[in-house]
Amino acid sequence: MAFYETVFIARQELSSSQVEALTEQFCTVLKDNGAKIHKTEQWGLRTLAYRIKKSRRGFYVLIESDAPAAALHEMERQMRLHEDVLRYMSIKEEELSTGPSVILDKDRDNRDDNRNDRDDNRNKNTKEAA
Amino acid sequence: MSAADVPTPKRPFFRRKKTCPFSGPKAKKIDWKDEKLLSHYISERGKMIPSRITAVSQKKQRELSQAIKRARYMALLPYVRLENDGFQKRQGRM
Numbered sequence: 001m002a003f004y005e006t007v008f009i010a011r012q013e014l015s016s017s018q019v020e021a022l023t024e025q026f027c028t029v030l031k032d033n034g035a036k037i038h039k040t041e042q043w044g045l046r047t048l049a050y051r052i053k054k055s056r057r058g059f060y061v062l063i064e065s066d067a068p069a070a071a072l073h074e075m076e077r078q079m080r081l082h083e084d085v086l087r088y089m090s091i092k093e094e095e096l097s098t099g100p101s102v103i104l105d106k107d108r109d110n111r112d113d114n115r116n117d118r119d120d121n122r123n124k125n126t127k128e129a130a
Numbered sequence: 131m132s133a134a135d136v137p138t139p140k141r142p143f144f145r146r147k148k149t150c151p152f153s154g155p156k157a158k159k160i161d162w163k164d165e166k167l168l169s170h171y172i173s174e175r176g177k178m179i180p181s182r183i184t185a186v187s188q189k190k191q192r193e194l195s196q197a198i199k200r201a202r203y204m205a206l207l208p209y210v211r212l213e214n215d216g217f218q219k220r221q222g223r224m
Contacts, residue, residue: 102166
């Protein structure tokens with residue numbers, strides 16, 4: 001068994017309850033093959049950086065699990081076949097995460113005050129100006 | 131420390147030595163899901179910024195590059211951003 005985090009993007013046409021059902025479905029696949037689900041996260045409807053299968057937006061879902069490789073392969077196979085899944089990616093982790101992932105942490109910017117003297121800040125400013 | 135790093139009054143354009151933003155006690159973790167953090171290390175076009183400009187250490191730059199590539203695959207970051215598309219909407223595609 002190893003720790004994996006899987007993120008998949010579901011089509012924007014789905015309702016959020018359908019996305020949750022989809023998440024549940026993939027979790028069940030993992031569980032049936034002997035995996036433990038550590039956590040799932042709904043990142044909600046986000047704008048994609050580029051179009052995937054003609055979609056501009058998609059629902060992001062993260063599943064973190066402690067799973068045997070066979071379970072993960074089975075889930076990935078089903079994701080590949082599923083038409084509502086635009087894209088998925090599974091990454092092996094050294095250890096399980098604690099707390100929600102950074103993408104959900106909205107007020108993190110306010111704590112970001114120690115990087116004002118950094119040169120990469122300049123790049124950020126030029127980006128905003130453009 | 132080489133002689134070039136020591137500030138002297140004769141050199142008006144002294145630059146403080148930059149340190150790697152991901153090393154040290156208060157360093158941030160590189161995570162491919164952290165789209166905001168990674169976006170500081172890509173150019174307007176969407177290309178990665180070389181470590182000689184951002185002062186990221188070699189080891190961390192490799193991690194960073196892996197993270198950026200993962201974020202690109204999951205459409206959190208663009209592979210390429212053209213001049214005519216804004217951040218959210220795109221015009222003149224026909």
